[in-house]
Amino acid sequence: MPDGLGDHGDLGDLDDESDRRHLALEKKRERFVWYYLAYFLFGIHIVAFVMIYAVTHAK
Numbered sequence: 001m002p003d004g005l006g007d008h009g010d011l012g013d014l015d016d017e018s019d020r021r022h023l024a025l026e027k028k029r030e031r032f033v034w035y036y037l038a039y040f041l042f043g044i045h046i047v048a049f050v051m052i053y054a055v056t057h058a059k
Helices: 009-056
Strands: none
16 A cells, blocks of 8 residues: 555564563573573572581580
């Protein structure tokens, strides 16, 4: 159409860009979840080792 109302090419480009941004944000959030899980598990092990040490060296 000459007035540009029937042209959906720009809308498709915006949708692709939105999908790419959403995917990048999702990957970033997933990476942070894995980091938090790793720090949490590491912390639990440190606490467990301190408790084991305390129990084995108690008088």
